[in-house]
Amino acid sequence: MKFFPSFLLAGLLMISSGAFAQTAKTKTKGPATETVQLKTSAVCDMCKARLEKAMAYEKGVQQATLDVPTQMLTVTFRPDKTSAAALTSAVQKTGYDANDQLADEKAYERLPECCKKTNAVH
Template identity: 45%
Template sequence: MKKIIFSLMAALFVTISFAKNEDDKVVKIKTTAVCEMCKARIERTLGLSKGVKESNLNLKDKVVTVKYNPKKTTPEAIMATIINTGYDADGQLANKKAHDKLPDCCKKTVAPH
């Protein structure tokens, strides 16, 4: 009897966790990140943002892929987070004060390294 109840509870848990993931969306945003420090900074900041499930910045093409809950955030809010971190996002210019506070190696005028 205990095995049947445990099996039913496990099946219910798996069903609920899959149902939650179906609502998630993905957005890809072009940035001006140039190094591993940029990658860490953007991913950390996005990770602290409400509704963002995960983010991954590909430094080769400078595109950050963000998986998010559309009930809690929007692509515009995600872009605003990147902009306020000091990086351009899909052609929208970075917040100047935030960009000026970045280490010299992370500024957009620096060659990728």
């Protein structure tokens, strides 16, 4: 009778040590992020909401913030997922100028009147 419990204990030790011997898969840290600043033609808080939302849908974008007074859009992104050129294009397709690149004509026409460059209020 004394042999059976020690045999059982030895078996449990072998099973548990086998479970701990498995290699754990660790996530490797992804590539570092990059930041790009784009001078936009955005003029109001509606523009801010529109641009930040559009950037949130872009693959690889970690964060996007528009400073309305300076019209600077700061985008933090993963370079393995997107590029500064792709983000510039995304801003244009949203209807805003990006640095020296003019906005997409059709997208610009869809903007509310308060967001257009020709609005006298701004």
